[in-house]
Amino acid sequence: MTSDPSGLGRGGAAALVLPALVLIGVFLVFPALWTIYLGLTDYRLTGLAAADPQVVGPANYLDALGDERFLGSTWLSVQYVLGSAVIGQACLGFAIAWLVRDRRGPLRRVVEGVVLLSWILPGSVVAYLWIALLDRDGGTLNALLNTPGAAWLLDHPMLSLVVFNTWRGTAFSMMLYAAALESVPPSHLETARLAGASAFQQLRDVVLPRIRGHVLTNLLLISLWTFNDFTPFLITAGGPEGASETLPVYVYIVALRDGELGVGAAVSFLILAVNLVFALVYLRLLRARGRDADVPAPARAATRTAA
DSSP, X not given: OOOOTTSOHHHHHHHHHHXXXXXXXXXXXXXXXXXXXHHTBOOOXXXXXXXXXXXXTTHHHHHHHTOHHHHHXXXXXXXXXXXXXXXIIHHHHHHHHHHTTTOOSHHHHHHHHHHHHHHHSOHHHHHHHHHHHHOTTTOHHHHHHTOTTOOHHHHSHHXXXXXXHHHHXXXXXXXXXXXXXXXXOHHHHHHHHHTTOOHHHHIIIIIHHHTHHHHHHHHHHHHHHHHTOOHHHHHHTTOSTTTTOOHHHHHXXXXXXXXXXXXXXXXXXHHHHHHHHHHHHHHHHHHTGGGGTTSOHHHHXXXXXXX
Protein backbone atom coordinates (compact mmCIF):
# COMPACT_ATOMS: atom_id res chain seq x y z
CA MET A 1 0.00 0.00 0.00
CA THR A 2 1.55 3.29 -1.12
CA SER A 3 1.36 6.49 0.87
CA ASP A 4 0.70 9.98 -0.45
CA PRO A 5 3.71 12.15 0.53
CA SER A 6 1.72 15.34 0.00
CA GLY A 7 -1.08 14.24 2.30
CA LEU A 8 -3.70 15.74 -0.01
CA GLY A 9 -5.21 12.59 -1.45
CA ARG A 10 -6.86 12.35 -4.84
CA GLY A 11 -9.69 14.69 -3.87
CA GLY A 12 -7.32 17.38 -2.65
CA ALA A 13 -5.14 17.13 -5.74
CA ALA A 14 -8.20 17.39 -8.00
CA ALA A 15 -9.35 20.48 -6.08
CA LEU A 16 -5.97 22.13 -6.68
CA VAL A 17 -6.02 21.64 -10.46
CA LEU A 18 -9.75 22.34 -10.88
CA PRO A 19 -9.39 26.16 -11.22
CA ALA A 20 -6.75 25.71 -13.93
CA LEU A 21 -8.96 23.23 -15.77
CA VAL A 22 -11.90 25.63 -15.58
CA LEU A 23 -9.81 28.46 -17.02
CA ILE A 24 -8.52 26.21 -19.82
CA GLY A 25 -12.07 25.14 -20.61
CA VAL A 26 -13.49 28.67 -20.63
CA PHE A 27 -10.69 30.43 -22.51
CA LEU A 28 -9.34 27.66 -24.75
CA VAL A 29 -11.61 24.65 -25.21
CA PHE A 30 -14.93 26.49 -25.52
CA PRO A 31 -13.64 29.13 -28.02
CA ALA A 32 -12.04 26.36 -30.09
CA LEU A 33 -15.28 24.35 -30.17
CA TRP A 34 -17.29 27.48 -30.98
CA THR A 35 -14.90 28.29 -33.84
CA ILE A 36 -15.33 24.77 -35.22
CA TYR A 37 -19.11 25.15 -35.06
CA LEU A 38 -19.09 28.55 -36.79
CA GLY A 39 -16.83 27.13 -39.50
CA LEU A 40 -19.58 24.62 -40.32
CA THR A 41 -22.21 27.33 -40.84
CA ASP A 42 -22.88 30.18 -43.28
CA TYR A 43 -22.97 32.70 -40.43
CA ARG A 44 -22.53 36.32 -41.51
CA LEU A 45 -22.42 39.71 -39.80
CA THR A 46 -25.47 41.01 -41.67
CA GLY A 47 -28.40 39.66 -43.64
CA LEU A 48 -30.55 36.57 -43.21
CA ALA A 49 -27.54 34.38 -42.40
CA ALA A 50 -26.86 36.57 -39.36
CA ALA A 51 -30.33 35.99 -37.95
CA ASP A 52 -30.70 32.34 -38.94
CA PRO A 53 -27.37 30.68 -39.82
CA GLN A 54 -27.56 27.32 -41.52
CA VAL A 55 -25.16 24.41 -41.21
CA VAL A 56 -23.27 23.93 -44.47
CA GLY A 57 -20.91 21.19 -43.32
CA PRO A 58 -17.32 21.23 -44.58
CA ALA A 59 -18.17 23.58 -47.47
CA ASN A 60 -16.33 26.54 -45.91
CA TYR A 61 -13.19 24.46 -45.40
CA LEU A 62 -13.27 23.09 -48.93
CA ASP A 63 -13.89 26.54 -50.40
CA ALA A 64 -10.98 27.99 -48.41
CA LEU A 65 -8.60 25.21 -49.44
CA GLY A 66 -9.56 25.75 -53.07
CA ASP A 67 -9.35 29.54 -52.91
CA GLU A 68 -6.28 30.98 -54.61
CA ARG A 69 -6.40 33.94 -52.26
CA PHE A 70 -6.18 31.64 -49.21
CA LEU A 71 -3.35 29.65 -50.78
CA GLY A 72 -1.53 32.89 -51.61
CA SER A 73 -1.94 34.13 -48.03
CA THR A 74 -0.61 30.81 -46.76
CA TRP A 75 2.50 31.13 -48.92
CA LEU A 76 3.01 34.72 -47.75
CA SER A 77 2.75 33.56 -44.13
CA VAL A 78 5.38 30.89 -44.81
CA GLN A 79 7.68 33.55 -46.28
CA TYR A 80 7.01 35.78 -43.30
CA VAL A 81 7.87 33.03 -40.79
CA LEU A 82 10.95 31.75 -42.61
CA GLY A 83 12.31 35.20 -43.41
CA SER A 84 11.68 37.10 -40.19
CA ALA A 85 11.54 34.35 -37.53
CA VAL A 86 13.65 31.35 -38.55
CA ILE A 87 16.31 33.25 -40.49
CA GLY A 88 15.98 36.77 -39.13
CA GLN A 89 15.19 36.66 -35.41
CA ALA A 90 16.79 33.31 -34.57
CA CYS A 91 20.06 33.93 -36.42
CA LEU A 92 20.42 37.61 -35.53
CA GLY A 93 19.45 36.96 -31.90
CA PHE A 94 22.06 34.22 -31.58
CA ALA A 95 24.71 36.35 -33.30
CA ILE A 96 24.15 39.24 -30.88
CA ALA A 97 24.10 36.93 -27.84
CA TRP A 98 27.32 35.21 -29.01
CA LEU A 99 29.16 38.47 -29.66
CA VAL A 100 28.30 40.08 -26.31
CA ARG A 101 28.54 36.93 -24.16
CA ASP A 102 31.94 37.89 -22.73
CA ARG A 103 31.39 41.64 -22.79
CA ARG A 104 30.94 43.61 -19.61
CA GLY A 105 30.27 47.25 -19.02
CA PRO A 106 28.27 49.93 -20.87
CA LEU A 107 28.71 48.48 -24.39
CA ARG A 108 26.71 45.34 -23.59
CA ARG A 109 24.04 47.31 -21.75
CA VAL A 110 23.64 49.72 -24.66
CA VAL A 111 23.35 46.93 -27.23
CA GLU A 112 20.83 44.98 -25.14
CA GLY A 113 18.88 48.15 -24.36
CA VAL A 114 18.58 49.15 -28.01
CA VAL A 115 17.46 45.66 -29.03
CA LEU A 116 14.98 45.42 -26.15
CA LEU A 117 13.46 48.81 -26.92
CA SER A 118 12.01 47.62 -30.19
CA TRP A 119 10.44 44.62 -28.45
CA ILE A 120 8.75 46.38 -25.54
CA LEU A 121 7.11 49.15 -27.57
CA PRO A 122 3.43 48.59 -28.43
CA GLY A 123 2.68 47.22 -31.90
CA SER A 124 0.75 50.32 -32.95
CA VAL A 125 3.71 52.54 -32.02
CA VAL A 126 6.32 50.54 -33.92
CA ALA A 127 3.96 50.25 -36.89
CA TYR A 128 3.66 54.03 -37.02
CA LEU A 129 7.42 54.42 -36.72
CA TRP A 130 8.00 52.09 -39.66
CA ILE A 131 5.38 53.81 -41.78
CA ALA A 132 7.18 57.08 -41.08
CA LEU A 133 10.51 55.40 -41.89
CA LEU A 134 9.38 53.88 -45.19
CA ASP A 135 6.98 56.58 -46.34
CA ARG A 136 7.37 57.55 -49.97
CA ASP A 137 6.94 61.27 -49.34
CA GLY A 138 9.22 62.50 -46.60
CA GLY A 139 10.20 59.09 -45.24
CA THR A 140 13.31 58.86 -43.09
CA LEU A 141 14.84 56.04 -45.13
CA ASN A 142 14.49 57.94 -48.40
CA ALA A 143 16.13 60.95 -46.76
CA LEU A 144 19.06 58.82 -45.55
CA LEU A 145 19.53 57.01 -48.88
CA ASN A 146 18.75 60.07 -51.01
CA THR A 147 16.06 58.14 -52.88
CA PRO A 148 13.10 60.54 -52.99
CA GLY A 149 9.86 58.96 -54.11
CA ALA A 150 10.90 55.35 -53.45
CA ALA A 151 7.75 53.50 -52.35
CA TRP A 152 9.16 50.73 -50.18
CA LEU A 153 5.80 49.57 -48.82
CA LEU A 154 4.30 49.47 -52.31
CA ASP A 155 7.22 48.00 -54.26
CA HIS A 156 8.59 45.64 -51.58
CA PRO A 157 5.79 45.03 -49.05
CA MET A 158 6.83 41.56 -47.84
CA LEU A 159 10.51 42.44 -47.65
CA SER A 160 9.58 45.50 -45.58
CA LEU A 161 7.50 43.35 -43.23
CA VAL A 162 10.25 40.73 -42.88
CA VAL A 163 12.83 43.38 -41.98
CA PHE A 164 10.35 45.04 -39.62
CA ASN A 165 9.50 41.84 -37.75
CA THR A 166 13.16 40.82 -37.55
CA TRP A 167 14.00 44.18 -36.00
CA ARG A 168 11.08 44.02 -33.63
CA GLY A 169 11.32 40.41 -32.41
CA THR A 170 15.08 39.75 -32.19
CA ALA A 171 15.18 40.72 -28.51
CA PHE A 172 13.45 37.54 -27.33
CA SER A 173 15.87 35.27 -29.19
CA MET A 174 18.82 37.31 -27.94
CA MET A 175 17.75 37.00 -24.30
CA LEU A 176 16.97 33.29 -24.56
CA TYR A 177 20.28 32.49 -26.26
CA ALA A 178 22.20 34.70 -23.84
CA ALA A 179 20.80 32.68 -20.93
CA ALA A 180 21.49 29.41 -22.77
CA LEU A 181 25.12 30.31 -23.47
CA GLU A 182 25.67 30.78 -19.74
CA SER A 183 25.19 27.02 -19.36
CA VAL A 184 28.10 26.19 -21.67
CA PRO A 185 31.17 25.51 -19.46
CA PRO A 186 34.17 27.58 -20.60
CA SER A 187 36.38 24.57 -19.88
CA HIS A 188 34.64 22.63 -22.66
CA LEU A 189 35.37 25.38 -25.16
CA GLU A 190 38.96 25.57 -23.98
CA THR A 191 39.39 21.78 -24.28
CA ALA A 192 37.98 21.82 -27.79
CA ARG A 193 40.28 24.72 -28.73
CA LEU A 194 43.34 22.89 -27.40
CA ALA A 195 42.26 19.83 -29.41
CA GLY A 196 42.55 21.94 -32.54
CA ALA A 197 38.87 22.72 -33.13
CA SER A 198 38.19 25.88 -35.09
CA ALA A 199 35.69 28.50 -33.91
CA PHE A 200 33.03 27.01 -36.18
CA GLN A 201 33.75 23.50 -34.89
CA GLN A 202 33.53 24.70 -31.30
CA LEU A 203 30.20 26.27 -32.06
CA ARG A 204 28.92 23.19 -33.87
CA ASP A 205 30.24 20.47 -31.56
CA VAL A 206 30.32 22.13 -28.13
CA VAL A 207 27.83 25.00 -28.00
CA LEU A 208 24.90 23.90 -30.17
CA PRO A 209 24.51 20.40 -28.65
CA ARG A 210 24.21 21.93 -25.16
CA ILE A 211 21.66 24.59 -26.15
CA ARG A 212 19.69 22.50 -28.64
CA GLY A 213 16.63 22.49 -26.40
CA HIS A 214 16.74 26.29 -26.16
CA VAL A 215 17.08 26.55 -29.95
CA LEU A 216 14.03 24.34 -30.50
CA THR A 217 12.00 26.23 -27.90
CA ASN A 218 12.94 29.55 -29.43
CA LEU A 219 12.10 28.40 -32.97
CA LEU A 220 8.72 27.09 -31.85
CA LEU A 221 7.72 30.24 -30.00
CA ILE A 222 8.88 32.81 -32.53
CA SER A 223 7.43 30.76 -35.41
CA LEU A 224 4.02 30.60 -33.74
CA TRP A 225 4.10 34.27 -32.79
CA THR A 226 5.09 35.31 -36.29
CA PHE A 227 2.62 32.99 -38.00
CA ASN A 228 -0.22 34.51 -35.94
CA ASP A 229 1.09 38.08 -36.02
CA PHE A 230 -1.50 40.71 -36.95
CA THR A 231 0.91 43.66 -36.95
CA PRO A 232 1.40 43.57 -40.77
CA PHE A 233 -2.17 44.84 -41.07
CA LEU A 234 -1.17 48.01 -39.20
CA ILE A 235 1.57 48.71 -41.73
CA THR A 236 0.24 47.60 -45.13
CA ALA A 237 -3.37 46.47 -44.43
CA GLY A 238 -2.60 43.47 -46.64
CA GLY A 239 -1.82 45.59 -49.70
CA PRO A 240 -1.02 46.46 -52.28
CA GLU A 241 -3.58 44.15 -53.93
CA GLY A 242 -3.03 41.40 -51.37
CA ALA A 243 0.76 41.33 -51.79
CA SER A 244 1.24 41.30 -47.99
CA GLU A 245 -1.98 39.60 -46.94
CA THR A 246 -0.80 36.99 -44.47
CA LEU A 247 -3.28 34.52 -42.98
CA PRO A 248 -4.26 36.58 -39.89
CA VAL A 249 -4.89 39.58 -42.14
CA TYR A 250 -6.85 37.36 -44.53
CA VAL A 251 -9.07 36.13 -41.68
CA TYR A 252 -9.72 39.70 -40.52
CA ILE A 253 -10.67 40.88 -44.00
CA VAL A 254 -12.91 37.90 -44.76
CA ALA A 255 -14.62 37.74 -41.36
CA LEU A 256 -15.00 41.40 -40.37
CA ARG A 257 -14.69 43.49 -43.52
CA ASP A 258 -16.57 41.09 -45.81
CA GLY A 259 -18.79 39.84 -42.99
CA GLU A 260 -18.32 36.10 -43.73
CA LEU A 261 -17.86 34.90 -40.16
CA GLY A 262 -18.38 31.25 -41.09
CA VAL A 263 -15.58 31.31 -43.64
CA GLY A 264 -13.36 33.28 -41.26
CA ALA A 265 -13.96 30.71 -38.50
CA ALA A 266 -13.09 27.87 -40.87
CA VAL A 267 -9.80 29.55 -41.83
CA SER A 268 -9.10 30.24 -38.14
CA PHE A 269 -9.46 26.54 -37.39
CA LEU A 270 -7.06 25.72 -40.23
CA ILE A 271 -4.57 28.14 -38.68
CA LEU A 272 -5.07 26.40 -35.33
CA ALA A 273 -4.34 23.07 -37.02
CA VAL A 274 -1.10 24.46 -38.44
CA ASN A 275 -0.11 25.67 -34.97
CA LEU A 276 -0.73 22.18 -33.58
CA VAL A 277 1.48 20.69 -36.30
CA PHE A 278 4.25 23.13 -35.30
CA ALA A 279 3.89 22.04 -31.66
CA LEU A 280 3.93 18.32 -32.46
CA VAL A 281 7.04 18.65 -34.62
CA TYR A 282 8.72 20.58 -31.81
CA LEU A 283 7.85 17.92 -29.23
CA ARG A 284 9.16 15.19 -31.53
CA LEU A 285 12.46 17.01 -32.01
CA LEU A 286 12.75 17.81 -28.33
CA ARG A 287 12.21 14.15 -27.43
CA ALA A 288 15.19 13.20 -29.57
CA ARG A 289 17.34 16.00 -28.16
CA GLY A 290 19.32 13.89 -25.68
CA ARG A 291 20.59 11.19 -28.03
CA ASP A 292 24.13 12.59 -28.02
CA ALA A 293 24.04 13.79 -24.42
CA ASP A 294 26.13 10.89 -23.12
CA VAL A 295 29.10 11.86 -25.29
CA PRO A 296 31.11 14.71 -23.73
CA ALA A 297 31.14 17.84 -25.86
CA PRO A 298 34.94 18.21 -25.96
CA ALA A 299 35.24 14.60 -27.08
CA ARG A 300 32.81 15.22 -29.94
CA ALA A 301 34.79 18.26 -31.02
CA ALA A 302 38.10 16.40 -30.84
CA THR A 303 36.71 13.43 -32.76
CA ARG A 304 35.31 15.54 -35.57
CA THR A 305 38.48 17.61 -35.74
CA ALA A 306 40.61 14.49 -36.09
CA ALA A 307 38.27 13.17 -38.74
